[in-house]
Amino acid sequence: MTDAAPLVIRDATDADMAAIQAIYAHHVETGGGSFEYDPPDVAEMIRRRDAVIGGGYPYIVAEAEGEILGYAYAGAYRPRRAYRYTVENSVYVAAEAHRHGVGRALLAELIRRCTDAGFRQMIAVIGDSDNHGSIGLHRKMGFREVGTVENVGFKFGRWLDSVTMQLALGDGGETLPPE
Numbered sequence: 001m002t003d004a005a006p007l008v009i010r011d012a013t014d015a016d017m018a019a020i021q022a023i024y025a026h027h028v029e030t031g032g033g034s035f036e037y038d039p040p041d042v043a044e045m046i047r048r049r050d051a052v053i054g055g056g057y058p059y060i061v062a063e064a065e066g067e068i069l070g071y072a073y074a075g076a077y078r079p080r081r082a083y084r085y086t087v088e089n090s091v092y093v094a095a096e097a098h099r100h101g102v103g104r105a106l107l108a109e110l111i112r113r114c115t116d117a118g119f120r121q122m123i124a125v126i127g128d129s130d131n132h133g134s135i136g137l138h139r140k141m142g143f144r145e146v147g148t149v150e151n152v153g154f155k156f157g158r159w160l161d162s163v164t165m166q167l168a169l170g171d172g173g174e175t176l177p178p179e
Contacts, residue, residue, distance in 0.1 A: 005064040007102065009109045012049060012061045012071060019068035020061065021045045023094045032128030032160045033092075035153045049073070057087065058113040062102045069097040072106035074114050077123050085120040085177050091137070103137045111141065115169040120177060122167045127153060129161035143167045 012020065025039035040048070052059045052073050059073040070093035077086040089110055093102045114122055124143055126134045135145075143165035153160035 007069070007105055008063045009060055009105055010063065012059045012073075014046065016061050016063075016068050016071070017042050017046050017049065020049075020071045020092075023068070023071065023092050026095055027092055031131070032153070032155055033126070033131050033134060035127050035155060035160065037155065051075075056117070058110060058117075060106060060109055060113075062093075062097075062106050069094050069100075070102040070106050072103075072110045074110055074119075074122065077121075085118070086123060087114050087119050087121070088123045088125060089114075091134070098133065103133075104141065107137060107141050111167065111169065118177065119169050120172050122169055124163075124165040124167075126163040126165065127160055129163050131163070135163060135165070138165045138167075141167065 021039070021042045024034070024045065028034045028036045028039040049059050052075050055076060057074045057076070060071065061068050062070045070091065072089065072091040074087040074089045077083050077088045089107065091103050091106050091110070093106075111122060122143075124134075124138045126138070129135075129148055139145075144167075145163060146166045147164045149162045149164070151159040152162050
C-alpha cells in the first residue's frame, strides 16, 4: 500500500467479503481486539453484514487501487428500545495498512453516517487494554474512555480487558431526540 493511492470509502458489497473475512481472520488469530477464537468463514461474515445492513446501520470498506484495506460498521449498542439512539462501532484494518490513515478515514465516515442518521451516541468496546492502536484512534477521533472491565476475556494464555469509549454524535444528550 502506498500513501499516494487515493482511498475510497464506500458501502461493502458481496465482492468485498472475502477480503473482509481475511482481514478479520488475521485479527482473530493474532490479537486481542476480537474475543473470538476461530475466524468465521465468508458465509458467516456475509450473514453478519446483512444483519447490520438489515438493521439500518452502515457497513463500509476502505479501498485503494482495487484492494480492500479495511472495513467498519456500526450496529445496535443493545437490543432494548431505550438504546435506539446509541450505536456501537467496529473498525478493522489490514495489517499492511496500519498507520496509513485507513482506520481514521473509516471511523470518520462511520461517525458522519451515524450522525446523519440521527444517532446520538457512539460506543467503542475495545478488546484488550493493550490495543493501543485502537484506543489511540478513537481518542484522536474525539472519543473519551468511560470505563475498563478487567480480565473479562481469556485468549492466548492471558487475561484481556475490555475498554469502553464514548463519543457524542450531533447534539448528543443536550437535546431530546424526535420520538
